[in-house]
Amino acid sequence: xTAPDLPVRVTLPQEDPGFFKTLGTLxxxxxxxxxxxxxxxxxxxxxxxxxxxxIMDPVAIKHVLLDRLNxxxxxxxxxxLLSPAIGSSLFIAEGAYWRWQRxxxxxxxxxxxxxxxAPIMSAAAEAACDRIVAAGPRAxxxxxxxxxxxxxxxxxxxxxxxxxxxxxxxxxxxxxxxNEAGTVSxxxxxxxxAWVPRPGRGPAMRLLEQTKNAADAAIERREARGPLAVPDxxxxxxxxxxPKSGRTMTTAELRDNLLxxxxxxxxxxxxxxxxxxxxxxxxTIAQDRARAEVQSALQGRAASAEDLQxxxxxxxxxxxxLRLYPAGGMLSRTAQSDDTLCGTQIKKGETVMIxxxxxxxxxxxxxxxxxxxxxxFRDRKAIDRYAYLPFGDGPRICIGASFALQEAVIILATLLxxxxxxxxxxxxxxxxxxxxxxxxxxxxMTAEPV
Ligand code: HEM
Numbered sequence: 228x229t230a231p232d233l234p235v236r237v238t239l240p241q242e243d244p245g246f247f248k249t250l251g252t253l254x255x256x257x258x259x260x261x262x263x264x265x266x267x268x269x270x271x272x273x274x275x276x277x278x279x280x281x282i283m284d285p286v287a288i289k290h291v292l293l294d295r296l297n298x299x300x301x302x303x304x305x306x307x308l309l310s311p312a313i314g315s316s317l318f319i320a321e322g323a324y325w326r327w328q329r330x331x332x333x334x335x336x337x338x339x340x341x342x343x344x345a346p347i348m349s350a351a352a353e354a355a356c357d358r359i360v361a362a363g364p365r366a367x368x369x370x371x372x373x374x375x376x377x378x379x380x381x382x383x384x385x386x387x388x389x390x391x392x393x394x395x396x397x398x399x400x401x402x403x404x405x406n407e408a409g410t411v412s413x414x415x416x417x418x419x420x421a422w423v424p425r426p427g428r429g430p431a432m433r434l435l436e437q438t439k440n441a442a443d444a445a446i447e448r449r450e451a452r453g454p455l456a457v458p459d460x461x462x463x464x465x466x467x468x469x470p471k472s473g474r475t476m477t478t479a480e481l482r483d484n485l486l487x488x489x490x491x492x493x494x495x496x497x498x499x500x501x502x503x504x505x506x507x508x509x510x511t512i513a514q515d516r517a518r519a520e521v522q523s524a525l526q527g528r529a530a531s532a533e534d535l536q537x538x539x540x541x542x543x544x545x546x547x548x549l550r551l552y553p554a555g556g557m558l559s560r561t562a563q564s565d566d567t568l569c570g571t572q573i574k575k576g577e578t579v580m581i582x583x584x585x586x587x588x589x590x591x592x593x594x595x596x597x598x599x600x601x602x603x604f605r606d607r608k609a610i611d612r613y614a615y616l617p618f619g620d621g622p623r624i625c626i627g628a629s630f631a632l633q634e635a636v637i638i639l640a641t642l643l644x645x646x647x648x649x650x651x652x653x654x655x656x657x658x659x660x661x662x663x664x665x666x667x668x669x670x671x672m673t674a675e676p677v
Pocket of ligand 1: 318329488491493555558617618632
């Protein structure tokens with residue numbers, strides 16, 4: 228079979244949809260607020276109560292994310308959306324408060340620590356294989372499978388061994404919050420008048436409060452008991468100390484950061500793996516090539532951190548997946564002072580967005596931008612750093628990037644070593660973004676043991 232032409236994508240609107248349409252779109256698919264010009268132009272500007280700009284020019288992006296970091300903090304929208312859930316975490320902190328939290332969390336994501344977590348990732352991948360075998364020849368939604376798998380990993384490395392933290396409850400609380408309160412706050416921040424109908428906030432927030440209480444209790448139990456023999460993320464954050472003030476994290480900071488790692492860490496990686504599996508069904512030639520690489524590198528063993536070097540094509544598939552379907556498809560900042568970007572005036576208080584989805588498919592930055600070509604990542608030096616931003620960049624780059632990449636490579640390699648995946652005809656997922664870019668409708672495939 229020859230590879231079909233292009234994998235699924237979103238048709239971006241040709242015209243500014245206008246205020247009311249934008250509100251509807253935000254509840255349905257954030258990608259559809261990106262105008263089609265964003266695929267061709269360096270900057271596109273508009274106004275939805277507040278002025279906004281989308282920038283796709285690598286030089287301007289570097290200016291925002293690196294050179295003028297303090298003038299472009301995380302946007303008011305991001306903060307309003309996330310602060311009820313994770314108000315004291317480094318994800319939305321700024322200035323000196325952010326810096327110390329970032330320093331405190333850094334050892335937990337250092338290269339050696341991440342490498343030591345490989346067995347947990349392999350074990351979760353093996354458990355996924357067992358579930359797939361148990362499903363037999365019927366089609367399964369690998370999207371759901373990947374959520375379970377990456378949640379297993381993150382739950383193990385944050386609150387390891389604490390059976391009192393009910394995983395399903397944590398998962399439901401986070402999912403409910405994202406689906407329900409997420410939309411509400413976006414509406415709030417776009418300045419939607421009070422009469423615009425909003426989804427109820429009650430049940431999602433109550434569930435989240437229960438989860439926070441359970442997390443606090445788990446933290447207190449650990450404080451009383453002392454660190455585990457092999458320290459997990461909670462132990463590392465408990466031990467973290469501000470080198471200047473000697474201050475340690477409060478229970479609220481510990482809890483909000485751990486919940487952040489769970490939220491930011493499992494859903495994003497799961498969606499990346501789901502899209503990668505969709506692409507394996509889309510391009511079966513690439514799937515066969517990937518499997519051959521894994522079989523020769525692993526010879527039937529589970530993948531470890533040392534194997535990653537020997538899996539360059541698997542890594543390239545993950546890189547290319549993150550270009551076509553970046554889980555964090557949109558970064559946003561609020562300008563703190565007047566500025567000029569790509570010759571356009573930016574006013575204090577306006578929103579500056581980096582539509583990572585459009586950046587990865589920009590006509591002037593990529594050859595065959597909508598095609599699935601993992602080999603474009605063979606020579607990483609040929610990729611313009613600020614044209615490829617699945618993890619953001621500058622000081623606020625994703626702290627979990629190497630964790631996520633290691634996890635995605637290990638899980639994809641393990642699955643491909645065990646199964647040949649075939650897409651179910653007529654069930655192509657639709658790219659839909661609320662907070663992360665999900666394969667809406669699921670990734671339905673049959674898995675044949677090899
Ligand atoms: C494929 C998986 C992932 C993707 C695509 C992703 C994407 C991103 C992006 C784009 C940002 C920057 C946001 C911005 O600048 O506005 C970010 C930040 C962050 N991510 Fe990730 N992420 C992933 C996995 C993880 C994991 C596994 C963790 C932790 C276990 C994590 C924790 C964080 C945190 C704490 C921040 C905030 C860092 C700061 O502001 O200093 N992420 N992520």
